[in-house]
Amino acid sequence: MIRTFLRVNKLNALVGKNSYQLANFSRRSNQSIQERKPLPSRPFNFEQDQLTNVIESKEEFDFVKKLLPNLIVPEPPKHESYPTPSGWVAPNYEKSSNLSYYVLRTRFHNYPIYPLEREGGSRKLVKIKRVEGDIWQFDKDLRKFIEECLEKYENKKQTVYTQVNEVQRQVVVKGHHQEYVNKFFIECGF
Protein backbone atom coordinates (compact mmCIF):
# COMPACT_ATOMS: atom_id res chain seq x y z
CA MET A 1 0.00 0.00 0.00
CA ILE A 2 2.85 2.33 0.81
CA ARG A 3 4.22 1.74 -2.61
CA THR A 4 1.02 2.85 -4.33
CA PHE A 5 0.84 6.00 -2.29
CA LEU A 6 4.34 6.96 -3.21
CA ARG A 7 3.53 6.49 -6.83
CA VAL A 8 0.46 8.69 -6.62
CA ASN A 9 2.46 11.34 -4.82
CA LYS A 10 4.92 11.49 -7.68
CA LEU A 11 2.09 11.74 -10.20
CA ASN A 12 0.51 14.56 -8.24
CA ALA A 13 3.67 16.51 -8.31
CA LEU A 14 4.07 16.03 -12.04
CA VAL A 15 0.61 16.24 -13.54
CA GLY A 16 -1.67 17.68 -10.88
CA LYS A 17 -5.35 16.88 -11.19
CA ASN A 18 -5.05 14.44 -14.06
CA SER A 19 -3.17 12.05 -11.83
CA TYR A 20 -6.45 10.92 -10.25
CA GLN A 21 -7.68 9.52 -13.52
CA LEU A 22 -4.41 7.74 -14.14
CA ALA A 23 -4.53 6.23 -10.67
CA ASN A 24 -8.12 5.08 -11.18
CA PHE A 25 -7.22 3.17 -14.27
CA SER A 26 -4.27 1.43 -12.74
CA ARG A 27 -5.63 0.38 -9.31
CA ARG A 28 -8.78 -1.52 -8.34
CA SER A 29 -9.19 -0.20 -4.80
CA ASN A 30 -9.79 3.46 -5.54
CA GLN A 31 -11.37 4.64 -2.33
CA SER A 32 -8.24 5.41 -0.34
CA ILE A 33 -6.61 7.09 -3.33
CA GLN A 34 -9.64 9.22 -4.20
CA GLU A 35 -9.78 10.67 -0.72
CA ARG A 36 -6.28 12.04 -0.96
CA LYS A 37 -5.98 15.74 -1.65
CA PRO A 38 -3.39 17.15 -4.04
CA LEU A 39 -0.06 18.04 -2.50
CA PRO A 40 0.29 21.64 -1.30
CA SER A 41 2.45 23.81 -3.50
CA ARG A 42 5.86 24.91 -2.31
CA PRO A 43 5.48 27.14 0.80
CA PHE A 44 6.23 30.81 0.33
CA ASN A 45 7.05 32.07 3.79
CA PHE A 46 9.42 34.82 2.77
CA GLU A 47 8.99 38.08 4.57
CA GLN A 48 8.68 41.30 2.66
CA ASP A 49 12.29 42.28 3.36
CA GLN A 50 13.78 39.19 1.72
CA LEU A 51 12.16 39.84 -1.67
CA THR A 52 13.60 42.43 -4.03
CA ASN A 53 11.73 44.57 -6.53
CA VAL A 54 11.71 43.82 -10.24
CA ILE A 55 10.67 45.79 -13.29
CA GLU A 56 8.52 43.89 -15.79
CA SER A 57 8.91 44.76 -19.44
CA LYS A 58 7.72 43.25 -22.72
CA GLU A 59 9.68 45.41 -25.14
CA GLU A 60 12.89 43.38 -25.07
CA PHE A 61 11.17 40.05 -25.59
CA ASP A 62 11.69 40.37 -29.36
CA PHE A 63 15.39 39.74 -28.74
CA VAL A 64 14.50 36.50 -26.94
CA LYS A 65 12.41 35.30 -29.89
CA LYS A 66 15.49 35.42 -32.12
CA LEU A 67 17.34 33.08 -29.74
CA LEU A 68 14.77 30.28 -29.80
CA PRO A 69 15.66 27.51 -32.28
CA ASN A 70 13.61 26.75 -35.36
CA LEU A 71 12.33 23.22 -34.69
CA ILE A 72 11.64 22.50 -38.36
CA VAL A 73 14.22 22.66 -41.16
CA PRO A 74 13.11 25.73 -43.15
CA GLU A 75 12.47 25.83 -46.88
CA PRO A 76 15.56 27.10 -48.75
CA PRO A 77 15.28 30.60 -50.24
CA LYS A 78 15.25 31.20 -53.99
CA HIS A 79 18.62 32.12 -55.50
CA GLU A 80 19.34 34.03 -58.67
CA SER A 81 21.55 31.35 -60.16
CA TYR A 82 22.49 27.76 -59.45
CA PRO A 83 24.69 26.19 -58.18
CA THR A 84 24.99 28.42 -55.11
CA PRO A 85 28.49 29.27 -53.72
CA SER A 86 28.46 26.14 -51.59
CA GLY A 87 27.44 23.96 -54.54
CA TRP A 88 23.80 23.38 -53.69
CA VAL A 89 21.29 23.02 -56.55
CA ALA A 90 17.53 23.39 -56.28
CA PRO A 91 15.31 20.70 -57.84
CA ASN A 92 14.33 21.48 -61.44
CA TYR A 93 10.85 20.09 -62.05
CA GLU A 94 10.79 20.97 -65.74
CA LYS A 95 13.68 18.61 -66.43
CA SER A 96 12.51 15.77 -64.24
CA SER A 97 8.88 15.79 -65.47
CA ASN A 98 9.88 13.93 -68.66
CA LEU A 99 11.35 10.99 -66.75
CA SER A 100 9.55 7.91 -65.49
CA TYR A 101 11.43 7.97 -62.17
CA TYR A 102 12.29 10.45 -59.45
CA VAL A 103 14.64 10.68 -56.46
CA LEU A 104 13.36 12.58 -53.43
CA ARG A 105 15.62 14.84 -51.36
CA THR A 106 16.42 14.29 -47.70
CA ARG A 107 14.81 16.51 -45.10
CA PHE A 108 17.96 18.66 -45.14
CA HIS A 109 17.46 19.30 -48.90
CA ASN A 110 20.42 17.15 -49.90
CA TYR A 111 20.66 14.13 -52.20
CA PRO A 112 20.19 10.74 -50.50
CA ILE A 113 23.61 9.45 -51.64
CA TYR A 114 25.61 7.50 -49.06
CA PRO A 115 29.13 6.16 -49.75
CA LEU A 116 29.80 2.97 -47.78
CA GLU A 117 32.76 0.75 -47.05
CA ARG A 118 32.46 -2.98 -46.41
CA GLU A 119 34.92 -5.83 -45.74
CA GLY A 120 37.32 -3.52 -43.90
CA GLY A 121 37.41 -0.94 -46.66
CA SER A 122 38.12 -3.25 -49.59
CA ARG A 123 34.55 -3.26 -50.94
CA LYS A 124 33.41 0.27 -51.77
CA LEU A 125 29.76 1.00 -52.42
CA VAL A 126 27.40 3.91 -52.96
CA LYS A 127 23.84 3.59 -51.71
CA ILE A 128 21.05 5.66 -53.25
CA LYS A 129 17.83 5.89 -51.28
CA ARG A 130 14.33 7.29 -51.86
CA VAL A 131 13.98 6.27 -55.53
CA GLU A 132 10.42 6.68 -56.81
CA GLY A 133 8.80 5.41 -60.02
CA ASP A 134 10.41 3.01 -62.50
CA ILE A 135 13.47 1.91 -60.52
CA TRP A 136 14.71 -0.49 -63.25
CA GLN A 137 14.81 2.28 -65.86
CA PHE A 138 16.59 4.52 -63.31
CA ASP A 139 19.16 1.79 -62.69
CA LYS A 140 19.77 1.35 -66.43
CA ASP A 141 20.23 5.10 -67.07
CA LEU A 142 22.47 5.53 -64.04
CA ARG A 143 24.80 2.72 -65.10
CA LYS A 144 25.03 4.11 -68.61
CA PHE A 145 25.82 7.62 -67.31
CA ILE A 146 28.58 6.45 -64.95
CA GLU A 147 30.20 4.33 -67.66
CA GLU A 148 30.26 7.33 -69.99
CA CYS A 149 31.74 9.51 -67.24
CA LEU A 150 34.47 6.95 -66.50
CA GLU A 151 35.41 6.83 -70.18
CA LYS A 152 35.36 10.62 -70.50
CA TYR A 153 37.18 11.75 -67.33
CA GLU A 154 39.30 8.74 -66.32
CA ASN A 155 39.92 6.97 -69.65
CA LYS A 156 38.57 3.70 -68.24
CA LYS A 157 36.39 1.24 -70.09
CA GLN A 158 34.61 -0.77 -67.44
CA THR A 159 31.15 -2.03 -66.66
CA VAL A 160 29.43 -0.68 -63.56
CA TYR A 161 27.53 -3.15 -61.40
CA THR A 162 24.49 -2.31 -59.32
CA GLN A 163 22.05 -3.96 -56.94
CA VAL A 164 18.41 -2.93 -57.08
CA ASN A 165 16.25 -3.25 -53.98
CA GLU A 166 12.76 -2.78 -55.38
CA VAL A 167 10.95 -3.13 -52.05
CA GLN A 168 12.98 -0.58 -50.11
CA ARG A 169 13.40 1.64 -53.19
CA GLN A 170 17.20 1.63 -53.02
CA VAL A 171 20.01 1.13 -55.51
CA VAL A 172 23.57 0.18 -54.54
CA VAL A 173 26.41 0.96 -56.98
CA LYS A 174 29.73 -0.90 -56.80
CA GLY A 175 32.67 1.51 -56.54
CA HIS A 176 32.94 4.98 -55.06
CA HIS A 177 31.26 6.84 -57.93
CA GLN A 178 29.31 9.29 -55.73
CA GLU A 179 30.50 12.32 -57.70
CA TYR A 180 29.18 10.91 -60.98
CA VAL A 181 25.91 9.95 -59.29
CA ASN A 182 25.68 13.53 -58.06
CA LYS A 183 26.25 14.78 -61.60
CA PHE A 184 23.55 12.47 -62.92
CA PHE A 185 21.05 13.78 -60.38
CA ILE A 186 21.79 17.40 -61.27
CA GLU A 187 21.37 16.59 -64.95
CA CYS A 188 18.04 14.87 -64.30
CA GLY A 189 16.84 17.83 -62.23
CA PHE A 190 16.13 15.96 -58.99
Added chain:
Amino acid sequence: MASVEKALLMLRNLPRVALNNIKEFPEVIKERKKQHALPRGKDAKFKLGADHKGAAQRMSRPRLGFGKSTPGYLRVPKEYYYEGHHLLRQYIPISLLQIQRLIDLGRLNPNEPIDLTDICNTKVLMLDPNKRHFGVQLTDEGADIFKAKVNIEVQWILSELTIAAIEKNGGVVTTKYYDRDCVYAMSDTINFFSSGKPIPKNGTPPLNAIEYYTSASNRGYLANPDEIRVERLKLAQKYGYTLPDLEKDPLKEMLSKRKDPRQIWHGLEPGWLVNLKDQCILKPADKEWIDYYKS
Protein backbone atom coordinates in the same frame (compact mmCIF):
# COMPACT_ATOMS: atom_id res chain seq x y z
CA MET B 1 119.18 -0.37 -52.94
CA ALA B 2 121.31 -1.44 -50.13
CA SER B 3 119.95 -3.66 -47.41
CA VAL B 4 120.55 -0.94 -44.80
CA GLU B 5 118.48 1.56 -46.73
CA LYS B 6 115.74 -1.03 -47.15
CA ALA B 7 115.63 -1.65 -43.43
CA LEU B 8 115.46 2.09 -42.70
CA LEU B 9 112.62 2.52 -45.19
CA MET B 10 110.71 -0.28 -43.53
CA LEU B 11 111.23 1.29 -40.12
CA ARG B 12 109.89 4.56 -41.43
CA ASN B 13 106.65 2.91 -42.56
CA LEU B 14 106.15 0.78 -39.45
CA PRO B 15 103.89 2.13 -36.64
CA ARG B 16 105.55 4.02 -33.83
CA VAL B 17 105.77 2.57 -30.34
CA ALA B 18 103.01 4.21 -28.24
CA LEU B 19 100.85 3.57 -25.21
CA ASN B 20 98.12 2.04 -27.35
CA ASN B 21 100.23 -0.72 -28.86
CA ILE B 22 102.37 -1.86 -25.96
CA LYS B 23 101.34 -4.63 -23.60
CA GLU B 24 102.54 -6.06 -20.34
CA PHE B 25 104.31 -9.39 -20.24
CA PRO B 26 101.91 -12.35 -19.97
CA GLU B 27 103.34 -13.44 -16.58
CA VAL B 28 102.45 -10.09 -15.05
CA ILE B 29 98.91 -10.30 -16.36
CA LYS B 30 98.48 -13.79 -14.97
CA GLU B 31 99.66 -12.70 -11.52
CA ARG B 32 97.36 -9.74 -11.43
CA LYS B 33 94.43 -11.92 -12.40
CA LYS B 34 95.24 -14.29 -9.57
CA GLN B 35 95.29 -11.46 -7.03
CA HIS B 36 91.97 -9.99 -8.04
CA ALA B 37 89.85 -13.02 -8.89
CA LEU B 38 87.59 -14.57 -6.30
CA PRO B 39 88.74 -18.02 -5.17
CA ARG B 40 86.81 -20.82 -6.85
CA GLY B 41 86.45 -24.51 -6.31
CA LYS B 42 87.68 -25.92 -3.00
CA ASP B 43 89.34 -22.62 -1.94
CA ALA B 44 86.09 -20.66 -2.30
CA LYS B 45 84.50 -19.33 0.88
CA PHE B 46 81.07 -18.97 -0.78
CA LYS B 47 79.55 -20.09 -4.05
CA LEU B 48 79.14 -17.65 -6.88
CA GLY B 49 75.66 -17.26 -8.39
CA ALA B 50 72.79 -19.36 -7.06
CA ASP B 51 73.74 -21.07 -3.82
CA HIS B 52 72.41 -24.39 -2.63
CA LYS B 53 69.99 -22.68 -0.26
CA GLY B 54 67.89 -19.60 0.13
CA ALA B 55 66.07 -17.16 -2.16
CA ALA B 56 68.67 -17.29 -4.95
CA GLN B 57 68.36 -21.06 -5.48
CA ARG B 58 64.54 -20.99 -5.21
CA MET B 59 64.37 -17.98 -7.52
CA SER B 60 62.09 -16.12 -5.15
CA ARG B 61 64.01 -12.86 -5.08
CA PRO B 62 61.87 -9.75 -5.72
CA ARG B 63 61.69 -8.70 -9.35
CA LEU B 64 63.84 -5.93 -10.80
CA GLY B 65 63.26 -2.56 -9.23
CA PHE B 66 61.84 -4.02 -6.01
CA GLY B 67 63.39 -5.29 -2.79
CA LYS B 68 64.41 -1.88 -1.48
CA SER B 69 62.43 0.50 0.68
CA THR B 70 61.45 2.73 -2.31
CA PRO B 71 60.79 0.65 -5.42
CA GLY B 72 62.26 1.57 -8.77
CA TYR B 73 59.09 2.92 -10.31
CA LEU B 74 58.84 5.52 -7.53
CA ARG B 75 62.56 6.34 -7.41
CA VAL B 76 62.70 7.32 -11.12
CA PRO B 77 61.22 10.76 -11.94
CA LYS B 78 58.61 10.79 -14.75
CA GLU B 79 56.73 13.16 -17.02
CA TYR B 80 53.17 12.23 -17.96
CA TYR B 81 52.49 12.63 -21.69
CA TYR B 82 48.82 13.52 -21.17
CA GLU B 83 49.26 15.55 -17.97
CA GLY B 84 46.51 18.15 -17.68
CA HIS B 85 44.96 16.98 -20.94
CA HIS B 86 41.53 16.55 -19.38
CA LEU B 87 41.59 20.17 -18.24
CA LEU B 88 42.12 21.69 -21.71
CA ARG B 89 39.39 23.69 -23.40
CA GLN B 90 37.84 22.00 -26.43
CA TYR B 91 36.55 23.89 -29.47
CA ILE B 92 34.36 22.07 -31.99
CA PRO B 93 35.48 22.73 -35.58
CA ILE B 94 33.07 24.24 -38.11
CA SER B 95 34.29 25.12 -41.59
CA LEU B 96 33.56 28.11 -43.81
CA LEU B 97 32.00 25.66 -46.30
CA GLN B 98 29.51 24.52 -43.67
CA ILE B 99 28.64 28.14 -42.79
CA GLN B 100 28.15 28.99 -46.48
CA ARG B 101 25.89 25.97 -46.98
CA LEU B 102 23.79 26.89 -43.95
CA ILE B 103 23.40 30.43 -45.31
CA ASP B 104 22.46 29.09 -48.75
CA LEU B 105 19.77 26.87 -47.27
CA GLY B 106 18.35 29.67 -45.13
CA ARG B 107 19.30 28.12 -41.81
CA LEU B 108 21.62 30.98 -40.83
CA ASN B 109 20.62 34.60 -41.39
CA PRO B 110 23.54 36.65 -42.76
CA ASN B 111 21.62 39.92 -42.26
CA GLU B 112 22.03 39.65 -38.53
CA PRO B 113 25.11 39.03 -36.37
CA ILE B 114 25.91 35.31 -36.10
CA ASP B 115 27.15 33.94 -32.79
CA LEU B 116 27.39 30.68 -30.87
CA THR B 117 23.63 30.55 -30.18
CA ASP B 118 22.76 30.82 -33.88
CA ILE B 119 25.22 28.07 -34.80
CA CYS B 120 23.91 25.80 -32.01
CA ASN B 121 20.30 26.46 -33.03
CA THR B 122 20.96 24.95 -36.47
CA LYS B 123 21.62 21.63 -34.66
CA VAL B 124 24.54 20.82 -36.97
CA LEU B 125 27.11 20.45 -34.20
CA MET B 126 27.15 18.12 -31.21
CA LEU B 127 28.19 20.77 -28.70
CA ASP B 128 28.17 19.48 -25.14
CA PRO B 129 29.46 21.80 -22.37
CA ASN B 130 29.79 18.77 -20.07
CA LYS B 131 32.68 17.58 -22.26
CA ARG B 132 34.55 20.86 -21.73
CA HIS B 133 33.41 22.27 -25.07
CA PHE B 134 33.93 26.02 -24.85
CA GLY B 135 32.43 26.88 -28.22
CA VAL B 136 33.36 26.53 -31.89
CA GLN B 137 36.47 27.14 -33.97
CA LEU B 138 36.31 28.32 -37.57
CA THR B 139 38.47 26.32 -39.98
CA ASP B 140 39.62 27.49 -43.41
CA GLU B 141 38.05 24.68 -45.45
CA GLY B 142 36.08 26.27 -48.28
CA ALA B 143 37.85 29.63 -48.02
CA ASP B 144 37.92 29.93 -51.82
CA ILE B 145 34.16 29.59 -52.31
CA PHE B 146 33.10 31.69 -49.33
CA LYS B 147 30.93 34.56 -50.62
CA ALA B 148 28.75 35.67 -47.70
CA LYS B 149 29.06 39.02 -45.95
CA VAL B 150 28.62 38.27 -42.28
CA ASN B 151 29.27 39.64 -38.82
CA ILE B 152 30.35 36.40 -37.17
CA GLU B 153 31.58 35.72 -33.67
CA VAL B 154 33.41 32.49 -32.84
CA GLN B 155 35.53 31.28 -29.97
CA TRP B 156 38.74 30.26 -31.74
CA ILE B 157 40.46 30.77 -35.11
CA LEU B 158 43.82 29.23 -35.92
CA SER B 159 44.47 30.17 -39.56
CA GLU B 160 44.55 33.75 -40.81
CA LEU B 161 43.20 32.53 -44.16
CA THR B 162 39.83 32.17 -42.45
CA ILE B 163 39.93 35.80 -41.35
CA ALA B 164 41.06 36.91 -44.81
CA ALA B 165 38.23 35.01 -46.54
CA ILE B 166 35.59 36.74 -44.43
CA GLU B 167 37.10 40.24 -44.56
CA LYS B 168 37.57 40.06 -48.31
CA ASN B 169 33.77 40.01 -48.73
CA GLY B 170 33.34 42.95 -46.38
CA GLY B 171 32.50 40.89 -43.32
CA VAL B 172 33.66 41.14 -39.75
CA VAL B 173 35.08 38.46 -37.42
CA THR B 174 35.59 38.54 -33.68
CA THR B 175 36.81 35.86 -31.32
CA LYS B 176 35.18 35.89 -27.94
CA TYR B 177 35.61 33.81 -24.82
CA TYR B 178 32.57 32.48 -23.01
CA ASP B 179 32.38 31.13 -19.53
CA ARG B 180 31.22 27.55 -18.96
CA ASP B 181 27.91 28.79 -17.52
CA CYS B 182 27.43 31.03 -20.55
CA VAL B 183 28.08 28.15 -22.95
CA TYR B 184 25.45 26.12 -21.09
CA ALA B 185 22.98 28.95 -21.60
CA MET B 186 23.89 29.62 -25.23
CA SER B 187 24.01 26.02 -26.44
CA ASP B 188 20.44 25.20 -25.34
CA THR B 189 18.38 28.37 -24.92
CA ILE B 190 14.95 26.81 -24.32
CA ASN B 191 16.33 24.59 -21.58
CA PHE B 192 18.08 27.56 -19.98
CA PHE B 193 15.12 29.97 -20.07
CA SER B 194 12.77 27.35 -18.64
CA SER B 195 15.20 26.68 -15.75
CA GLY B 196 14.29 30.08 -14.27
CA LYS B 197 17.81 31.38 -13.80
CA PRO B 198 18.87 34.95 -14.60
CA ILE B 199 21.05 35.51 -17.66
CA PRO B 200 24.65 34.87 -16.51
CA LYS B 201 27.39 37.45 -16.50
CA ASN B 202 30.29 36.40 -18.71
CA GLY B 203 33.56 35.73 -16.91
CA THR B 204 37.04 36.82 -17.89
CA PRO B 205 39.24 34.48 -19.94
CA PRO B 206 41.67 32.21 -18.06
CA LEU B 207 45.36 33.12 -17.79
CA ASN B 208 46.49 31.04 -20.76
CA ALA B 209 43.89 32.60 -23.07
CA ILE B 210 44.29 36.28 -22.20
CA GLU B 211 47.08 36.75 -24.72
CA TYR B 212 44.94 35.27 -27.50
CA TYR B 213 41.88 37.40 -26.83
CA THR B 214 43.79 40.67 -26.40
CA SER B 215 45.76 40.40 -29.65
CA ALA B 216 44.45 42.21 -32.72
CA SER B 217 45.78 39.62 -35.17
CA ASN B 218 43.31 37.10 -33.73
CA ARG B 219 40.51 39.76 -33.77
CA GLY B 220 40.10 39.26 -30.03
CA TYR B 221 37.22 40.95 -28.28
CA LEU B 222 39.56 42.57 -25.75
CA ALA B 223 41.94 43.97 -28.40
CA ASN B 224 42.33 47.65 -29.15
CA PRO B 225 39.98 48.54 -32.06
CA ASP B 226 42.57 50.86 -33.59
CA GLU B 227 45.04 47.99 -33.76
CA ILE B 228 42.41 45.77 -35.36
CA ARG B 229 41.95 48.38 -38.11
CA VAL B 230 45.70 48.25 -38.81
CA GLU B 231 45.73 44.44 -38.80
CA ARG B 232 42.83 44.34 -41.27
CA LEU B 233 44.84 46.48 -43.67
CA LYS B 234 47.98 44.40 -43.17
CA LEU B 235 46.15 41.14 -43.92
CA ALA B 236 44.56 42.66 -47.02
CA GLN B 237 48.00 43.63 -48.34
CA LYS B 238 49.42 40.21 -47.52
CA TYR B 239 46.69 38.30 -49.39
CA GLY B 240 46.28 40.95 -52.12
CA TYR B 241 42.72 42.20 -51.93
CA THR B 242 41.18 45.62 -51.41
CA LEU B 243 39.26 46.10 -48.19
CA PRO B 244 35.65 47.19 -48.80
CA ASP B 245 34.83 50.44 -46.99
CA LEU B 246 32.67 49.66 -43.97
CA GLU B 247 31.42 53.22 -43.53
CA LYS B 248 29.71 53.35 -46.93
CA ASP B 249 28.14 49.93 -46.49
CA PRO B 250 24.31 49.74 -46.39
CA LEU B 251 24.64 47.07 -43.69
CA LYS B 252 26.95 49.25 -41.60
CA GLU B 253 24.69 49.19 -38.56
CA MET B 254 24.65 45.38 -38.46
CA LEU B 255 28.36 44.99 -39.18
CA SER B 256 29.38 47.39 -36.40
CA LYS B 257 27.32 45.59 -33.74
CA ARG B 258 29.48 44.29 -30.87
CA LYS B 259 28.63 42.87 -27.50
CA ASP B 260 29.84 44.09 -24.15
CA PRO B 261 32.58 41.76 -22.79
CA ARG B 262 30.20 40.73 -20.00
CA GLN B 263 27.18 40.38 -22.27
CA ILE B 264 26.19 37.12 -23.97
CA TRP B 265 23.18 38.07 -26.15
CA HIS B 266 22.39 41.16 -28.21
CA GLY B 267 19.76 43.37 -26.58
CA LEU B 268 19.68 41.35 -23.34
CA GLU B 269 21.76 42.13 -20.31
CA PRO B 270 23.10 39.86 -17.57
CA GLY B 271 20.85 39.66 -14.52
CA TRP B 272 17.58 39.78 -16.47
CA LEU B 273 15.12 36.94 -16.05
CA VAL B 274 13.19 35.67 -19.07
CA ASN B 275 9.66 34.36 -18.63
CA LEU B 276 8.77 32.29 -21.67
CA LYS B 277 5.19 31.59 -20.58
CA ASP B 278 4.06 35.19 -20.05
CA GLN B 279 6.47 36.46 -22.72
CA CYS B 280 8.04 39.12 -20.54
CA ILE B 281 11.37 40.04 -18.96
CA LEU B 282 11.98 40.73 -15.26
CA LYS B 283 14.77 43.22 -14.59
CA PRO B 284 16.26 43.60 -11.11
CA ALA B 285 15.50 46.96 -9.50
CA ASP B 286 17.44 46.38 -6.31
CA LYS B 287 20.68 48.35 -6.11
CA GLU B 288 22.75 45.38 -4.89
CA TRP B 289 21.74 43.21 -7.83
CA ILE B 290 22.37 46.00 -10.33
CA ASP B 291 25.84 46.55 -8.88
CA TYR B 292 26.59 42.83 -9.02
CA TYR B 293 25.69 42.44 -12.69
CA LYS B 294 27.34 45.72 -13.76
CA SER B 295 30.21 45.17 -16.21
